[in-house]
Amino acid sequence: MIASVSGTVLTRRPDHVVVDCAGVGYRVFVSLTTFCELPECGHPVTLFIHTIVRDDHIHLHGFLSEAEWQAFGNLVTVSGIGPKVAQAILSGIPPVELYKAIRAGDAARLTAIPGVGKKTAARLVVELEGRLPKDTGQGEAAEASAEPLGQDAVSALMNLGYPEAKAKKAVDRAIKGSEAGMGLEGIIKSALKAVVG
Known part of the structure; x- marks a missing residue:
């Protein structure tokens, strides 16, 4: 799974950008917000990537933030x-x-x-x-740190063969009931108990 792309901007369009990474051009779909903040062609860029895999294609969606x-x-x-x-x-x-x-x-x-x-x-x-998050201060910071853990936990359950919807539900339940500072391993264990039970 591609998590980020770093390279040189080859082309810029309102809906996508092509980034040259060591001679390979990656077409990355972007929002208008990201498009407006992209550097000009020929300049370096790093994008956070969300990979969408379908039977007939793999699409990369990129974001500067x-x-x-x-x-x-x-x-x-x-x-x-x-x-x-x-x-x-x-x-x-x-x-x-x-x-x-x-x-x-x-x-x-x-x-x-x-x-x-x-x-x-x-x-x-x-x-x-x-x-x-419950508020716009510390709550959003907590959400930002918890979200990647949740995504990793869902991915782990899916790799074990559980359907995506069931995995997400179990992980959400595990995170809501988790103690502060619980790591990825703890969330996965808690989610497995929920999905098995």
Whole structure:
């Protein structure tokens, strides 16, 4: 799984960038937010990557900020929201503002985002509200540190043969019930108990 790409910008488009990494050009889909902050062609760049694997393709979605990368990872877990819609959402609102709107249940703000209708806004609130930080200070920092652990734990369960949906549910339950500072191994063990039980 590709986690990041570092190289030289070859081409820039509103929806994607091609990065030359040691002679190999990687096409990476980007949000408008990332596109606007990209360096010009010929300059170095490093992108956080979320890899989407399908039967007929492998797509790389890249972000300059870790916060946007994490928000994308959250969005694609919501039923009915695929990578293109998730990227469109992040093109219309920064992660912090998105989280504030979800916490507040602000349907008007959410439906103002391109690609988000009333049903999608409702799903965002219902499916993501419990996984967002409680506040905009230390809570968001805790969310940022916990999110990669959760993704690693889900990946570990999937490698053991558990379906993605079941793995995510078990890991979410394990993280909510975990003690502060619990590491990846502890989360995986707790999630395995949940998924087996």
